[in-house]
Amino acid sequence: GGHRPLGGTPAAPDAPVLPGVKTIIAVASGKGGVGKSTTAVNLAVGLGMEGLKTGLLDADIHGPSLHRMLGTTGKPEVVEGRLQPVQAWGIRAVSLGMLVDEKAAMIWRGPMVMGAINQLLTDVDWGDLDVMVVDLPPGTGDAHLSLTQKVPLSGAVIVSTPQDIALIDARRGVTMFEKVKVPVLGLVENMSYFCCPNCGHNTELFGHGGARREAEAMGVPFLGEVPLLADIRSSADSGVPLVIGAPQSEGGKAWRAIAHTVATAIQTMQA
Structure with a gap:
């Protein structure tokens, strides 16, 4: 049965993986701290609001946070x-x-990480879904390879901030998915600009438009830009996704638009 850090009885070796899931989409980033998990949550909930039966798998084994969000x-x-x-x-x-104490440090090597991801895929009754969104850890390591080897990914969404240092790693993420023959559905520019809550002025703290230019240079779609807002931070901490808690905010509208674009791409795949 291989590494089974979560315990339990392994499924039969020939058991199908995610038999009821039509489409699997990965959300990834080349580096941490760019809002990948926040994007995954709002994208998944937004896809649900688009009428798709949606699942969300947190594959960020060393830093799981989606239960709180x-x-x-x-x-x-x-x-x-x-x-x-x-x-x-x-x-x-x-x-x-959802399964371990929040204070527990996940000091696991590659085989344990891959074993945990395998269990979250095979030991869970996901049922029938139009789409599963998988929140991957930052980088291009064991978790990414394990997932691409275990299930047929239909596409990937890459999250980056506008500055060059983040785009270097986003570029690596695009290249990795291209090498494993996974289509890149597009880039999202998060923290694209800061909206002052007092005067409404936009400040480009990390530059602006870098992800759009990078998407054009690499020949992949640009999905949209999401501003840096205090509401986004507070929504993640409170456990209410922004597309639900503040759908008319700049961030809420941006994520709804991105979810609509991705939903259209998914429906085209399934047609």
């Missing part, structure tokens, strides 16, 4: 030895953060 508490129910996804904001979700 979704406002879930307690551990997932286990039925006949299989985990049941938690229902939150119209989607189904599972995160390692």
Whole structure:
């Protein structure tokens, strides 16, 4: 059964992986701190608002945070030895953060990380889904390779901030998915500009437009830009995704537009 850090009985070797999931989309970034997980949460909930049956898998094993961003508490129910996804904001979700103490340090080497991802794919009753969004850890390491080897990814969304130092790593992410034959659905420019809540003036703290230019240079779609807002930080901490809590805010409208674009791409794939 290989490494099984979460315990339990392994599935049969020939058991299908995610048999009821039509499309699997990865959300990735070349580096940490660019808002990848916040994007994954709002994208997944936004896809649900577009009418798609959506699941959200937190594959960031060393830094699971989606349980907090979704406002879930307690551990997932286990039925006949299989985990049941938690229902939150119209989607189904599972995160390692739902299974371990928040203070626990996940000091796991590559085989343990890959084993945990495998269990979250095979030991969970995901059911029938139009799309699963997978929040990958930063970089281009074991988790990414494990996922691409285990399931057929339909596409990837790359998140970056506008400055050159972040775009260098975003470029690596695009290249990695191209090498493993996974289509890049597009780049998202997060923290694109800061909206002053007092005067409404926009300040380009990290520059502006870098991800759009990089997308054009690499020949991949540009999905949109999301501003840097205090509401985005507070929504993540409160467990209410911005597309639900403040849908008419600049950030809420930006993520809804990105979700609509991705939903259109998914429906084209499934046609």
